[in-house]
Amino acid sequence: xxxxxxxxxxxxxxxxxxxxxxxxxxxxxxxxxxxxxxxxxxxxxxxxxxxxxxxxxxxxxxxxxxxxxxxxxxxxxxxxxxxxxxxxxxxxxxxxxxxxxxxxxxxxxxxxxxxxxxxxxxxxxxxxxxxxxxxxxxxxxxxxxxxxxxxxxxxxxxxxxxxxxxxxxxxxxxxxxxxxxxxxxxxxxxxxxxxxxxxxxxxxxxxxxxxxxxxxxxxxxxxxxxxxxxxxxxxxxxxxxxxxxxxxxxxxxxxxxxxxxxxxxxxxxxxxxxxxxxxxxxxxxxx
Amino acid sequence: xxxxxxxxxxxxxxxxxxxxxxxxxxxxxxxxxxxxxxxxxxxxxxxxxxxxxxxxxxxxxxxxxxxxxxxxxxxxxxxxxxxxxxxxxxxxxxxxxxxxxxxxxxxxxxxxxxxxxxxxxxxxxxxxxxxxxxxxxxxxxxxxxxxxxxxxxxxxxxxxxxxxxxxxxxxxxxxxxxxxxxxxxxxxxxxxxxxxxxxxxx
Numbered sequence: 001x002x003x004x005x006x007x008x009x010x011x012x013x014x015x016x017x018x019x020x021x022x023x024x025x026x027x028x029x030x031x032x033x034x035x036x037x038x039x040x041x042x043x044x045x046x047x048x049x050x051x052x053x054x055x056x057x058x059x060x061x062x063x064x065x066x067x068x069x070x071x072x073x074x075x076x077x078x079x080x081x082x083x084x085x086x087x088x089x090x091x092x093x094x095x096x097x098x099x100x101x102x103x104x105x106x107x108x109x110x111x112x113x114x115x116x117x118x119x120x121x122x123x124x125x126x127x128x129x130x131x132x133x134x135x136x137x138x139x140x141x142x143x144x145x146x147x148x149x150x151x152x153x154x155x156x157x158x159x160x161x162x163x164x165x166x167x168x169x170x171x172x173x174x175x176x177x178x179x180x181x182x183x184x185x186x187x188x189x190x191x192x193x194x195x196x197x198x199x200x201x202x203x204x205x206x207x208x209x210x211x212x213x214x215x216x217x218x219x220x221x222x223x224x225x226x227x228x229x230x231x232x233x234x235x236x237x238x239x240x241x242x243x244x245x246x247x248x249x250x251x252x253x254x255x256x257x258x259x260x261x262x263x264x265x266x267x268x269x270x271x272x273x274x275x276x277x278x279x280x281x282x283x284x285x286x287x
Numbered sequence: 288x289x290x291x292x293x294x295x296x297x298x299x300x301x302x303x304x305x306x307x308x309x310x311x312x313x314x315x316x317x318x319x320x321x322x323x324x325x326x327x328x329x330x331x332x333x334x335x336x337x338x339x340x341x342x343x344x345x346x347x348x349x350x351x352x353x354x355x356x357x358x359x360x361x362x363x364x365x366x367x368x369x370x371x372x373x374x375x376x377x378x379x380x381x382x383x384x385x386x387x388x389x390x391x392x393x394x395x396x397x398x399x400x401x402x403x404x405x406x407x408x409x410x411x412x413x414x415x416x417x418x419x420x421x422x423x424x425x426x427x428x429x430x431x432x433x434x435x436x437x438x439x440x441x442x443x444x445x446x447x448x449x450x451x452x453x454x455x456x457x458x459x460x461x462x463x464x465x466x467x468x469x470x471x472x473x474x475x476x477x478x479x480x481x482x483x484x485x486x487x488x489x
Contacts, residue, residue, distance in 0.1 A: 002399075032395045032399075038395075040425070062385055077368045
């Protein structure tokens with residue numbers, strides 16, 4: 001007997017499946033063919049079954065079911081907690097790029113208007129300069145500076161929201177490396193499921209793609225760290241143990257991501273043990 | 288296939304992706320669609336109103352919409368939710384596209400939906416492209432055609448495209464398929480090859 005979307009067919013008889021679209025979707029999700037003994041369906045069987053009268057009706061019915069099934073799958077995937085976090089953290093990183101680009105350009109413009117001005121020997125952070133430009137400049141330059149200020153404010157708020165959301169979606173990973181870095185890892189992996197399936201060694205070099213492929217293609221040294229370099233434990237570690245810290249941290253993140261995906265709550269025992277282990281390696285006390 | 292001069296076109300409702308319209312026909316751009324590129328650089332498989340197509344890796348439904356203009360029905364398989372949103376919109380406007388949200392490497396999950404087809408078209412960016420094609424050959428009629436778009440860079444970036452191409456050919460031939468045509472899609476798409484095979488009677 002073969003099970004098709006409209007019913008079961010076998011030994012010259014056919015049992016029509018009765019139910020609404022939702023019931024049919026549940027049915028096609030639950031049945032799966034054994035490919036070695038599989039016989040492709042013939043649409044005429046659906047007519048014999050009484051599912052439809054002709055080919056155009058057959059296609060219309062099947063299309064309606066398939067569209068509804070796909071819509072349901074999309075809804076399910078987008079309603080996962082990490083789907084929105086992914087967009088949030090990507091937006092955050094793009095706002096950063098935009099702010100930097102615009103500030104640099106505005107500064108160049110400002111220099112042309114003020115031939116005697118130079119940033120040499122001044123420790124003026126970019127946002128102070130932007131503020132000055134906003135207050136002192138006329139016309140479009142002043143307005144651009146104002147837009148950069150607004151963007152910076154939005155960025156600060158968004159960063160807080162990303163951290164908070166990351167703490168909620170991936171409590172263990174966020175506890176280990178902070179919400180922002182955790183969210184960036186998630187964004188590079190493409191989702192919590194994909195991150196939780198990654199080995200530690202892949203997580204270690206996530207975000208160092210150029211260096212990794214340069215290493216695989218040529219004889220250049222392999223990267224020691226990608227995004228996880230942003231964590232203070234890695235970039236503050238002494239040079240000689242930095243690679244080791246990155247490796248251990250990545251291993252713990254791999255475990256944390258799995259805890260996050262399958263349990264979704266913080267595991268204090270694991271976190272304590274992991275923190276301790278990373279501390280010891282970071283001090284360089286370990287063989 | 289419908290050609291106006293040396294421009295490949297198809298007949299159907301336009302405006303799917305702001306494609307150019309030429310004399311009431313939809314222009315099928317070889318730079319955007321690998322299947323169109325195949326018709327420009329090689330022979331490919333003639334699309335007729337009778338044939339049914341299983342299309343793996345349907346993406347945003349750009350090429351699918353052109354194929355649907357020519358044939359009886361297209362079963363369009365796509366896995367990712369984002370392009371699926373676009374594909375659904377295209378399907379709602381056309382009677383003969385059946386969108387299936389599934390993994391092309393798991394044909395058992397969508398087998399209860401798909402008929403026997405005359406053409407299996409595959410355009411997926413997966414390392415094991417040849418295996419996916421072979422698994423889906425159970426849907427192919429005897430004498431049916433397989434068109435495989437080989438993205439050599441997706442199979443293995445470290446290997447030379449020509450090596451990947453030969454490896455893939457070997458897999459297909461050893462599975463009993465009869466290779467009829469192999470062409471590179473330059474200048475339209477780089478490092479992409481099209482392989483056209485026939486499923487022989489067992």
